[in-house]
Amino acid sequence: MLRLENITQVFGGLTALEDVSFSVKEGSITGVIGPNGAGKTTLFNIVTGLYTQTKGEVFLGGENISFLNTEELAKLGLVRTFQNVELFRQMTVLENVMIGLHTKSASGIFSCAFKLPGQIREEKYILQKSREWLTYTGITDLADITAGNLPFGKGRLLEISRALAAEPKIILMDEPAAGLNSRETAELASLIRKIKESGVTVVLVEHDMDLVMDICESIVVLNLGKKLAEGTPRQIQENPAVISAYLGEG
Amino acid sequence: MVTVKKRQLLVFFVFAAAVLLAPFFLKGNYLLNVLVFVGINTMLAIGLNLLLGYAGQISLGHAAFFGMGAYISGIITSRFPVEPFLIIFLAALCVGVIAFIIGFPILKLKGHYLAMATLGFGIIMYIIFNETVDWTGGPSGLSGIPNLRVGSLVFDNDWNNYYLVWVFTLAVMLLSINLSRSRIGRALRAIHDSEVAARVMGVNARILKVQIFTVSAVISAVAGSLYAHVMTFIAPASFGFNFSVELLTMIVIGGLGSVYGSFLGAAILTMLPELLRVFQDLDIVIYGLMLILMTMYMPGGLIGGMEAAVRFALKKIGKGENNNAQA
Amino acid sequence: MDNFQQLFQYILTGLSNGAIYALIGFGFAIIYNSTGIINFAQGEFVMLGGMLTIFFLSVFQMPLVPAILLAIVVSTGVGILFERLAIRPLKDAQPFSLIIITIGASIFLRGAAMLIWGKDTHALPAFSSNDPLYIAGATILPQHLWILGVTVLIIIASRIFFNYSVVGKAMRACSYNPRAAGLVGINVKSMVLLSFALSSAIGSLAGIIIAPLTMTSYDVGAMLGLKGFCAVIIGGMSSGMGTVFGGLLLGLLESLGAGYISASYKDAIAFIILLLILFIRPEGLFGSKETERF
Numbered sequence: 001m002l003r004l005e006n007i008t009q010v011f012g013g014l015t016a017l018e019d020v021s022f023s024v025k026e027g028s029i030t031g032v033i034g035p036n037g038a039g040k041t042t043l044f045n046i047v048t049g050l051y052t053q054t055k056g057e058v059f060l061g062g063e064n065i066s067f068l069n070t071e072e073l074a075k076l077g078l079v080r081t082f083q084n085v086e087l088f089r090q091m092t093v094l095e096n097v098m099i100g101l102h103t104k105s106a107s108g109i110f111s112c113a114f115k116l117p118g119q120i121r122e123e124k125y126i127l128q129k130s131r132e133w134l135t136y137t138g139i140t141d142l143a144d145i146t147a148g149n150l151p152f153g154k155g156r157l158l159e160i161s162r163a164l165a166a167e168p169k170i171i172l173m174d175e176p177a178a179g180l181n182s183r184e185t186a187e188l189a190s191l192i193r194k195i196k197e198s199g200v201t202v203v204l205v206e207h208d209m210d211l212v213m214d215i216c217e218s219i220v221v222l223n224l225g226k227k228l229a230e231g232t233p234r235q236i237q238e239n240p241a242v243i244s245a246y247l248g249e250g
Numbered sequence: 251m252v253t254v255k256k257r258q259l260l261v262f263f264v265f266a267a268a269v270l271l272a273p274f275f276l277k278g279n280y281l282l283n284v285l286v287f288v289g290i291n292t293m294l295a296i297g298l299n300l301l302l303g304y305a306g307q308i309s310l311g312h313a314a315f316f317g318m319g320a321y322i323s324g325i326i327t328s329r330f331p332v333e334p335f336l337i338i339f340l341a342a343l344c345v346g347v348i349a350f351i352i353g354f355p356i357l358k359l360k361g362h363y364l365a366m367a368t369l370g371f372g373i374i375m376y377i378i379f380n381e382t383v384d385w386t387g388g389p390s391g392l393s394g395i396p397n398l399r400v401g402s403l404v405f406d407n408d409w410n411n412y413y414l415v416w417v418f419t420l421a422v423m424l425l426s427i428n429l430s431r432s433r434i435g436r437a438l439r440a441i442h443d444s445e446v447a448a449r450v451m452g453v454n455a456r457i458l459k460v461q462i463f464t465v466s467a468v469i470s471a472v473a474g475s476l477y478a479h480v481m482t483f484i485a486p487a488s489f490g491f492n493f494s495v496e497l498l499t500m501i502v503i504g505g506l507g508s509v510y511g512s513f514l515g516a517a518i519l520t521m522l523p524e525l526l527r528v529f530q531d532l533d534i535v536i537y538g539l540m541l542i543l544m545t546m547y548m549p550g551g552l553i554g555g556m557e558a559a560v561r562f563a564l565k566k567i568g569k570g571e572n573n574n575a576q577a
Numbered sequence: 578m579d580n581f582q583q584l585f586q587y588i589l590t591g592l593s594n595g596a597i598y599a600l601i602g603f604g605f606a607i608i609y610n611s612t613g614i615i616n617f618a619q620g621e622f623v624m625l626g627g628m629l630t631i632f633f634l635s636v637f638q639m640p641l642v643p644a645i646l647l648a649i650v651v652s653t654g655v656g657i658l659f660e661r662l663a664i665r666p667l668k669d670a671q672p673f674s675l676i677i678i679t680i681g682a683s684i685f686l687r688g689a690a691m692l693i694w695g696k697d698t699h700a701l702p703a704f705s706s707n708d709p710l711y712i713a714g715a716t717i718l719p720q721h722l723w724i725l726g727v728t729v730l731i732i733i734a735s736r737i738f739f740n741y742s743v744v745g746k747a748m749r750a751c752s753y754n755p756r757a758a759g760l761v762g763i764n765v766k767s768m769v770l771l772s773f774a775l776s777s778a779i780g781s782l783a784g785i786i787i788a789p790l791t792m793t794s795y796d797v798g799a800m801l802g803l804k805g806f807c808a809v810i811i812g813g814m815s816s817g818m819g820t821v822f823g824g825l826l827l828g829l830l831e832s833l834g835a836g837y838i839s840a841s842y843k844d845a846i847a848f849i850i851l852l853l854i855l856f857i858r859p860e861g862l863f864g865s866k867e868t869e870r871f
Binding site for chain 2: 680683855
């Protein structure tokens with residue numbers, strides 16, 4: 001599904017990622033873990049086209065996407081969520097999800113301004129679909145609340161709903177459990193499983209080891225910008241290099 | 251949802267009816283003349299608001315587009331016997347193309363840099379209006395611009411001009427309301443809140459910003475053409491940096507991201523100098539203070555403030571009822 | 578006058594104008610580096626400097642030096658008031674709110690100046706004599722020398738201040754990373770206040786030293802402020818000497834452009850350069866690139 005080959009990223013002489021390669025199987029949940037500063041978020045920024053890598057290539061379903069920009073990747077079905085939850089804070093919850101359907105609609109400025117029939121039909125579709133997604137993630141009752149006023153945990157759910165509304169093939173989640181309490185984390189775990197069961201590939205960067213070991217089928221460990229190990233949760237837990245990297249840090 | 255939509259439509263029709271009936275109560279009144287300019291400024295304010303209030307992209311050079319519309323119409327119709335309405339269209343097209351081309355490099359910039367770049371563009375155009383004397387008449391202005399006419403109907407008095415301008419203004423208002431409640435309007439607001447997240451959701455922020463910049467410039471150009479034909483005389487002083495700031499003041503006072511707020515701001519800023527005539531020159535001090543105070547204490551502008559007040563009042567009434575019910 | 582003398586004359590005029598632009602640019606950079614704000618009211622402090630000096634000279638019949646000092650003090654006070662009343666109360670403001678507020682302050686100050694001092698242009702007497710000096714056939718007024726001298730002094734003083742004094746180093750720390758600076762015990766708020774004070778002081782000084790040459794009125798601030806901004810953009814916000822170079826380059830190009838191409842488009846030159854730099858190299862000729870973080 002997603003394949004990274006020899007990704008290297010240098011920021012003004014500082015090597016953030018060095019020669020990282022791995023691939024993600026279609027329909028799986030893959031975890032990317034590693035101590036702080038390992039380059040996990042940088043890796044996500046490269047895959048989603050926010051940074052351009054210094055070297056290396058990214059493939060999505062066989063297609064080279066190394067140099068596509070973020071919005072083109074969204075159209076191809078690659079979306080992400082952010083570590084700090086990037087909501088459209090002044091818009092309502094429902095409107096946030098409606099933005100998720102941007103790639104599923106096509107009316108331009110002209111047809112929107114003149115309310116051409118196609119645009120009206122499309123608008124109905126967007127509204128109906130968005131409500132379905134709110135039901136899917138269980139936040140229907142928050143539909144008309146301004147996103148900026150949501151509690152953090154609900155904001156996370158909204159961000160995921162919005163990403164799902166784009167009907168992605170693959171979704172990248174940057175620390176989805178950060179800032180959640182244990183009940184919310186458990187709910188998140190079952191939501192991620194539900195997403196996977198619907199056929200969407202999930203990649204997540206996460207610090208919560210219990211969550212990662214619980215839901216991921218395969219795990220990639222980064223340390224100081226390099227790939228340290230790759231395997232099933234069990235293999236990773238028993239890998240001496242991984243253990244020493246984590247013990248060494250803390 | 252349906253009720254919200256219907257209510258919005260109703261509000262627009264009530265507003266439009268009020269606008270179209272107003273002259274019958276103001277016949278022969280000086281106010282009618284002022285309201286012609288309120289209409290023109292409303293168009294301009296909406297144009298800028300689409301860019302700043304929705305997409306969150308500042309422009310301090312919008313007076314230049316207004317001026318370009320006015321000068322293209324003014325120069326061509328005062329020299330050649332052409333159909334002025336056709337030239338309004340041509341002016342809008344030219345300005346649109348120019349805005350689209352400069353939009354790409356300009357809108358790559360963000361925040362303060364964007365403000366300075368648009369300001370620079372505005373000043374360059376202002377200098378061009380002043381210095382191409384052979385065409386524009388330079389600082390002393392361009393006169394002899396014909397009034398618009400349809401058949402035997404000549405738009406040369408306040409009554410006719412009022413309807414001319416307000417038909418355009420109402421059209422711009424309706425189209426902007428439609429736009430704001432569509433996927434494009436939402437995408438623009440998304441860019442405003444978080445450009446990165448919008449792009450991740452597939453919103454092509456770069457193109458969309460240029461598009462709305464272009465639309466905004468075109469609206470300003472049409473307002474400029476109308477202004478030229480209504481006034482029959484134009485001079486660069488109307489299209490300088492000060493006017494760009496005045497437009498900004500209108501939407502900050504009226505309400506960022508609100509079509510009716512644009513109208514409210516335009517109405518206040520157009521009428522204020524008339525009211526303040528006794529205290530000459532006081533207006534720019536007041537604009538300055540209002541810009542600061544509104545941004546600090548009422549970021550939603552007067553429209554936002556009014557909405558909050560209404561909600562507060564409703565809540566109070568609702569609470570009162572609840573208390574009664576309990577008692 | 579032969580061609581060479583003319584060229585020399587243009588260069589002299591260009592350099593002295595450029596020095597003013599550099600000083601004003603300094604003011605922009607000081608505030609930008611400590612707060613990320615571009616202070617659109619910067620030019621008004623330039624205007625205040627000149628106008629206040631004239632006011633103290635004519636109304637209070639003060640001698641020149643105390644009048645100048647008092648004008649700088651009052652302008653600095655206005656800058657401090659502005660920060661306290663309109664900038665500090667805003668927390669986490671969006672950039673465009675700050676743009677609007679500084680524009681508001683700018684037109685408020687301009688309007689107030691017009692109400693107080695009227696719309697006339699005034700001239701400040703030259704600091705020393707008005708008799709031109711002749712250098713290699715070109716004329717130079719003593720005031721030009723004052724401008725160049727004061728600018729050099731300010732540059733040296735600010736280099737020493739930012740590189741060697743504790744407070745200056747603290748201000749630089751704030752500009753690199755305000756949170757970290759706060760953590761090591763630097764009072765970030767007072768550094769911001771200080772940056773507004775310094776920048777309005779330098780701005781008003783620039784306005785004072787140029788007033789004898791160009792006359793001054795309530796509305797000179799806008800254009801001078803923008804030119805100063807051009808200077809700092811050419812040089813790059815992060816580079817102190819870059820700003821000086823940017824100002825001098827702008828002054829030279831303007832003066833040569835006005836002399837050899839067209840005097841009426843003199844002001845346009847600055848803005849065309851501004852746009853070109855912003856489009857092609859927004860970090861300035863000497864600035865360093867930054868990577869956005871998500």
